[in-house]
Amino acid sequence: MRCDACGGSATNMVMVQLLAVGNGKVPVDATTGLITLINDFCRFIDLQLALIENVFPNISENNQNYAWLSQQAILAAKNNNVHALNFTIQSKITGDLVTYKSVDSITNPDDVVNYPTEFLNSLELPGFPPHNLQLKVGLVIMILRNLNPSRLCNSTPLALKRLMPNLIETTIINGKYLGENLCINRIPMFPTDLPFDFKRL
Structure with missing residues (x-):
């Protein structure tokens, strides 16, 4: 699994960039039909656990810090991916x-x-x-x-x-x-x- 990992203000920056792509505001190369993303658009993570640790470090201790939680997010394309991520994150929280x-x-x-x-x-x-x-x-x-x-x-x-x-x-x-x-x-x-x-x- 390859996912992009980001947290805090980086999440907002990626969201703005994704919206620009979706709204057709990123120039398309006429010869290839491709777009070019900026160099720091995202970091690639190969393992789901590494992604969770990058976005939600020490979630077992930080889950009561609402200001921090409100800035963290993992985006997934399919419901079954969301359910799998949620299950793994839940398992790290006591209770x-x-x-x-x-x-x-x-x-x-x-x-x-x-x-x-x-x-x-x-x-x-x-x-x-x-x-x-x-x-x-x-x-x-x-x-x-x-x-x-x-x-x-x-x-x-x-x-x-x-x-x-x-x-x-x-x-x-x-x-x-x-x-x-x-x-x-x-x-x-x-x-x-x-x-x-x-x-x-």
Whole structure:
């Protein structure tokens, strides 16, 4: 696995450069059709553990430092890569792993026989949490929906403070409401890009 490793202000610089590439603002060589990245665009890491150690050094001691956590990030292209990275990072933090399983259901009674619960549980959809969500106090999570436009928007980072059966207590670790504590309960989510009506709670 080859990944780019960066942390702190370097993360912001790489994000700006990636946006420039995506927006077509980096010149393309007319003969090769390629672009040239600046020399310090990123560092290449060959092993996943080395990547984690570069971005999250001493995570077991630093996971309560919210200012530091809010500046660290690893970007991955696929959900299964994200899950693998999360699992490895979680294992470095002390504490009990708490599992939250979604309640998945078909909303149209006529479709219930065609889409069993096991099938719904297996779906990993972009912008949706997995059916089997494993969390640990001290981890950072990201909001996937605009729950409260003034406080809880898509991409708001939160640190986990307390994990209860149907409720999680969090702290906002970035932005205008930095340090504010919030509780989040189970939320119904409805995908719009499937050929059937489905709810994940």
